[in-house]
Amino acid sequence: MTYFDQVSEAAAFLRSRLGQLVPKMGLVLGSGLGAVADAVAEPVVVPYGEIPHFPQSTVVGHSGRMVAGLLGGVPVILMQGRVHFYEGYTPLEVTFPIRVLGALGLRAVVLTNAAGGIAAGYRIGQLVALADHINLMGFNPLVGPNEPRFAVRPGAGLRFFDMTEAYSKKLRALASAAAEEEGFPLAEGVYLAVSGPSFETPAEIRAFRSLGATLVGMSTVPETIVARHMGMEVLGISCVTNLAAGLGVTALSHEEVFEAGRQVEHRLARLFERLVPRIVAYLETEP
Numbered sequence: 001m002t003y004f005d006q007v008s009e010a011a012a013f014l015r016s017r018l019g020q021l022v023p024k025m026g027l028v029l030g031s032g033l034g035a036v037a038d039a040v041a042e043p044v045v046v047p048y049g050e051i052p053h054f055p056q057s058t059v060v061g062h063s064g065r066m067v068a069g070l071l072g073g074v075p076v077i078l079m080q081g082r083v084h085f086y087e088g089y090t091p092l093e094v095t096f097p098i099r100v101l102g103a104l105g106l107r108a109v110v111l112t113n114a115a116g117g118i119a120a121g122y123r124i125g126q127l128v129a130l131a132d133h134i135n136l137m138g139f140n141p142l143v144g145p146n147e148p149r150f151a152v153r154p155g156a157g158l159r160f161f162d163m164t165e166a167y168s169k170k171l172r173a174l175a176s177a178a179a180e181e182e183g184f185p186l187a188e189g190v191y192l193a194v195s196g197p198s199f200e201t202p203a204e205i206r207a208f209r210s211l212g213a214t215l216v217g218m219s220t221v222p223e224t225i226v227a228r229h230m231g232m233e234v235l236g237i238s239c240v241t242n243l244a245a246g247l248g249v250t251a252l253s254h255e256e257v258f259e260a261g262r263q264v265e266h267r268l269a270r271l272f273e274r275l276v277p278r279i280v281a282y283l284e285t286e287p
């Protein structure tokens with residue numbers, strides 16, 4: 001069975017489990033941010049383990065289930081937990097769920113993550129919208145034969161495609177306005193992705209800063225690349241869970257990352273309740 005057929009089978013399974021509920025967009029929740037799913041009304045929960053061909057998450061803080069339902073009154077599908085390259089998954093496995101969201105017909109996805117803050121002035125618990133990324137993971141998930149059937153809009157699914165606006169300007173503007181209404185500023189940053197699982201050295205962080213990165217993390221970038229290949233619009237939101245190596249006073253730990261996520265997940269949930277209906281309304285104005 002081809003990868004494309006596996007994705008199609010997983011999507012067909014999910015469609016049958018969701019019944020009447022047809023999600024209009026997808027959200028992926030990063031480390032410590034899973035409680036956003038609690039804001040979903042009339043939830044239908046599907047553990048990853050039940051979905052054919054779906055990779056299982058092994059990290060503490062990533063529960064590993066789909067939650068579909070209403071967010072801000074609009075039908076969405078939310079991934080509570082993702083799989084990472086550092087867990088030993090291949091790039092195709094890491095991006096499988098995004099392909100499935102595309103196969104469900106979704107044209108926009110919000111990717112959230114926990115990240116180390118590199119820019120001076122970032123505070124722990126701050127939310128930052130991604131304006132761009134730098135891929136230092138060491139791979140591109142699209143290496144291999146191109147599969148144009150993954151496209152969700154005309155003109156997408158190309159072998160070579162533009163990444164100038166990897167993160168949608170329009171979705172960022174909507175997010176920034178919604179955050180302001182919620183009473184907090186949404187900074188913009190550049191996310192640099194590493195494979196992990198070790199955190200960075202202080203010298204690496206200095207190097208990344210000089211490259212133009214303001215955030216560092218171990219996810220999101222492969223998912224963004226694959227989403228853009230399909231023609232989906234991407235909103236990336238990082239939660240600054242710690243100051244990057246060498247910038248804080250304490251050693252980095254997964255517990256710290258997880259705890260900081262826990263402290264902002266409610267703010268994130270309120271932001272999404274406000275933002276998601278606006279994103280969906282915007283998508284409906286597009287051809």
Ligand code: HPA
Nearest residue numbers: 114115116216217218244
């Ligand atoms: N480095 C890499 N990934 C991360 C970090 C970090 O400091 N914090 C959360 N995810």
